[in-house]
Amino acid sequence: MQRYSVFAVAREAMRHHRGWQRAWRSPEPRKRYDVVIVGAGGHGLATAYYLGRNHGIRNVAILEKGWLGGGNTGRNTTIIRSNYLQDASAAIYEKSRSLYETMSQDLNYNVMFSPRGVMMLAQTEHEKRGYLRTAHANGRQGVATEFIGPDRVKQLCPIIETRGPRYPVLGALWQPRAGTARHDAVAWGYARACSDMGMDIIQQCEVTGITSRQGHVTGVETSRGPIACGKLGLVAAGHSGVLSQMAGFRLPIESVALQALVSEPVKPCMDVVVMANTVHGYLSQSDKGEMVIGGGADGYNNYTQRGSFHHVEETVRALIETFPMLSRLNMLRQWGGIVDMTGDRSPILSRSPLAGCFVNCGWGTGGFKAIPGSGWAMAELMARGASTLADPFSLSRFAEGRFIDESVAAGVAH
Numbered sequence: 001m002q003r004y005s006v007f008a009v010a011r012e013a014m015r016h017h018r019g020w021q022r023a024w025r026s027p028e029p030r031k032r033y034d035v036v037i038v039g040a041g042g043h044g045l046a047t048a049y050y051l052g053r054n055h056g057i058r059n060v061a062i063l064e065k066g067w068l069g070g071g072n073t074g075r076n077t078t079i080i081r082s083n084y085l086q087d088a089s090a091a092i093y094e095k096s097r098s099l100y101e102t103m104s105q106d107l108n109y110n111v112m113f114s115p116r117g118v119m120m121l122a123q124t125e126h127e128k129r130g131y132l133r134t135a136h137a138n139g140r141q142g143v144a145t146e147f148i149g150p151d152r153v154k155q156l157c158p159i160i161e162t163r164g165p166r167y168p169v170l171g172a173l174w175q176p177r178a179g180t181a182r183h184d185a186v187a188w189g190y191a192r193a194c195s196d197m198g199m200d201i202i203q204q205c206e207v208t209g210i211t212s213r214q215g216h217v218t219g220v221e222t223s224r225g226p227i228a229c230g231k232l233g234l235v236a237a238g239h240s241g242v243l244s245q246m247a248g249f250r251l252p253i254e255s256v257a258l259q260a261l262v263s264e265p266v267k268p269c270m271d272v273v274v275m276a277n278t279v280h281g282y283l284s285q286s287d288k289g290e291m292v293i294g295g296g297a298d299g300y301n302n303y304t305q306r307g308s309f310h311h312v313e314e315t316v317r318a319l320i321e322t323f324p325m326l327s328r329l330n331m332l333r334q335w336g337g338i339v340d341m342t343g344d345r346s347p348i349l350s351r352s353p354l355a356g357c358f359v360n361c362g363w364g365t366g367g368f369k370a371i372p373g374s375g376w377a378m379a380e381l382m383a384r385g386a387s388t389l390a391d392p393f394s395l396s397r398f399a400e401g402r403f404i405d406e407s408v409a410a411g412v413a414h
């Protein structure tokens with residue numbers, strides 16, 4: 001792999017940028033791999049990367065029906081935080097956040113991780129009590145967060161109206177080392193590193209069937225022909241239910257469209273991320289100056305990957321209460337992604353009823369932040385059959401009633 005550095009940029013500048021290599025190969029699929037991963041989103045690519053880096057398993061193919069990073073990985077609002085309530089969640093999300101800190105160096109690819117701090121506003125007494133509880137739990141889990149009062153909120157983010165008429169700001173759960181990263185770069189960085197390890201990333205290759213013999217997975221049928229494998233990882237977010245059906249089992253997830261939008265670019269006006277969960281909207285400013293606004297999920301299950309007017313209206317109306325200056329901005333574009341929701345709003349990292357077939361899904365509205373930690377844990381699970389980080393999130397928790405409830409705890413899970 002050609003190393004990216006300031007010297008490489010200078011050298012290429014001298015020869016009119018003719019020496020850059022392609023970031024990853026686009027090979028024809030081989031007949032068989034030790035491991036096939038379905039879905040070249042962040043979680044699929046990170047799983048492959050850590051299989052190679054941590055476990056030496058490199059005969060791996062990552063199959064993608066569209067283009068890599070074209071699913072939710074390239075459609076999210078890039079919030080990274082680890083201030084979850086439950087111990088199992090805090091462990092995997094904090095592992096993930098810590099891997100983000102060094103990701104650019106690890107991958108030799110600038111993912112623009114920006115630990116600018118995330119605050120989750122408390123706008124009701126109930127929410128305030130909840131965040132005080134989370135701050136206390138985080139202290140015991142080793143996750144650095146604190147509950148801050150309204151004056152500090154205003155100091156950190158002057159454009160907030162803290163004395164709003166309906167929902168005044170009573171404080172916030174503040175995580176100073178949380179932040180954002182460039183979502184495409186995360187997918188591209190992992191893809192480049194996987195390709196460098198000799199793994200095959202095969203785009204425009206839809207998995208249409210899963211084959212098995214005597215209860216053990218043997219391979220996949222694809223739009224580019226059959227591919228045999230020893231182990232299979234299903235990492236397809238909102239389409240996981242479709243794939244598990246091919247493998248002969250059902251997953252306890254629902255698929256819905258989640259939306260976001262951005263405004264026209266403006267001069268720097270906020271350098272933190274703010275989540276206002278009571279009114280339901282979250283906001284950060286991109287490096288280009290656009291206000292990146294996260295909206296709501298559709299109230300019914302569907303696979304329609306698009307934006308819609310009623311969500312824009314609802315989200316912007318809600319945010320204007322807390323950020324009155326937004327009322328004077330033009331909105332540029334909106335979009336949607338198909339997210340995979342479990343009942344307890346926690347992910348599934350698990351073996352499946354089909355031997356050799358593993359699932360990684362259920363990250364719902366908040367899986368971008370989890371990409372490195374999830375890949376790390378899933379790789380360990382696939383390579384060794386068990387993983388301390390992944391084991392609490394197994395499918396068996398639904399049969400055993402052992403939920404990891406982040407829905408009530410967090411109110412919102414982005």
Ligand SMILES: Cc1cc2nc3c(=O)[nH]c(=O)nc-3n(C[C@H](O)[C@H](O)[C@H](O)COP(=O)(O)OP(=O)(O)OC[C@H]3O[C@@H](n4cnc5c(N)ncnc54)[C@H](O)[C@@H]3O)c2cc1C
Nearest residue numbers: 039041042043065071072073076077079207337367368369
């Ligand atoms: C609007 C929006 C805002 C969000 N905001 C945040 C946020 O601020 N912070 C946060 O942490 N998370 C956020 N999320 C959630 C986050 O984006 C997802 O949880 C995460 O990106 C999921 O990654 P993934 O790799 O599992 O899925 P994806 O990136 O969706 O990748 C799955 C891939 O599988 C492929 N695939 C599906 N079926 C097949 C098949 N049959 N054959 C081959 N390939 C197949 C798809 O094409 C896709 O590329 C947001 C999501 C949305 C939609």
